[in-house]
Amino acid sequence: MTVQARTAIAAPTVADVLADVFAQLGVSRIFGVPGGGSSLDLIEAAARAGIPFTLARHEGAAAMMATACAEVTGRPGAVLVTKGPGLANAANGIANASLERAPVLLVTDGFTPTQAGYVTHQVFDQAAFMAPLVRGYAVTSGPDLGARIAELVAAMHGPCRGPAVLEMTGEAARRLAETVTLGPLPFASAPDxxxxxxxxxxxxxxxRPVIVVGLEARDASRSVRALARTLGAPVLVTYKAKGVIADDDPFFAGIFTGGAAEAPLVDQADVILLAGVDPVELILQPWRYRAPVIDLVRFRRPVHYTEPAVVIEGAIAAGLDALAADARASAWSPTEIARARTGWLAALANPGAGDRVGPERVVTLAAEACARAGLHPRVTVDAGAHMFSATSFWPCREPNDLLISNGLASMGFALPAAIAAALADPERPALAFTGDGGLLMCLGELATAASSGARVVVIVFNDGSLSLIDLKKGRRALPPGSVGWAHPGFAEAARGMGCLGFTVETVAEYRTALDAALAAPDRALIDVRIDAAGYPAQLAAARG
Structure with missing residues (x-):
């Protein structure tokens, strides 16, 4: 890796060394909620290294922000929290980073040996608590600090990328230390x-080959598109790989989840190429297809949905390029691929009735408004029933045009992720598509959006319920309020936290609010009271 030019500090502390490591890694920003110990020292040291700090309102949201920043920049994300409740609050965001395969380094305050030896205030085994979620855990006490940091960095960037934790007490943060210079990061080997x-x-x-693209191929977009052109074959993408092939590319055929919507096309395949598909991306259903599978992966996994005929392990782009060099045109016609794409979208249609705004219209009208305004925003999508429309009908051009918590499928992701995406790439605003339930989980981050200067428009699919859970309840006679609530006043809350706020119920009102929100330099929220009647049919079409 290329080490950035740094200003030497005459007597660096451990906090200074860690800030310098962040600079070497290309960390663009630290997110978090500080306590009174090492986090304050790290914020100060990072400022000297030119790395800004963004104060979140919740540690879990801060970790979501770090994950989104890592995805947008291609560099590790960074988050800091205090010990005990700070680390515990961050756990959901770190679980998200783990299952989204995002390299995120969490720095937490720790306990002195005296504290750790007692059952007392805030003390628990932090390493054991985080062990199932992280690729590595280290503490800054003792010698060989550089070796421990290097091991954590390597673990974050290993075959199965993900988060790591560095525990640093305030005493350790202020101890003098030798500087650390990182070596090259691990990289995928050439395919066999x-x-x-x-x-x-x-x-x-x-x-009739079919190409399915997953999250590991987000840095292989050129190779995916080249192979598709050579074969003349349809390409499906997972949620995380949306944009690896553009939605308006003639070979784009839809989204692959392992569900029903894509089955009419994939059933015709006589070979299926899985390019960087991580099993964590697929829904829990049996594999539907009999065609032999070629699995291009960065590393072999112990659990998979199907037994591949061939596994190509190593750099995804190199494997795709090698196949393209020896490929020939398939029997697919452009008309067949276009018909499959149109059929897939028709199966997922959910526009709403009359002048009511259905989930599909929430997305398509937002895309039309952005085009009118000359904007190409990045979109973040929360978990919930609205994600079927948001992922299907939002047009993407490039990888990471759309960010989603798919492996963990956590609610409360879209708003923090939009803030991080807008801060990481200030030339592009961010649109957060969120359900009312997901927004309620992180509502305080509207204040973060306002105070940080991030240009974010939050669009709420508001039907007063946990729609996806409501669909799954079947005939159960649940007590009132088990999966729903009265409509919250999101627009009023947004205005109270320094954002513009709109409440709309009709298509005309929504169009007006979109134009106003996109024209404003400030943060905005549009609370759309949606027509959710089409959700059951949409869920059945998507998953079967």
Missing amino acids: DASVTSAAALVRKAR
């Missing part, structure tokens, strides 16, 4: 020639 040869033979024989 034998596996490429076997896969290429399957591809040459295939007349």
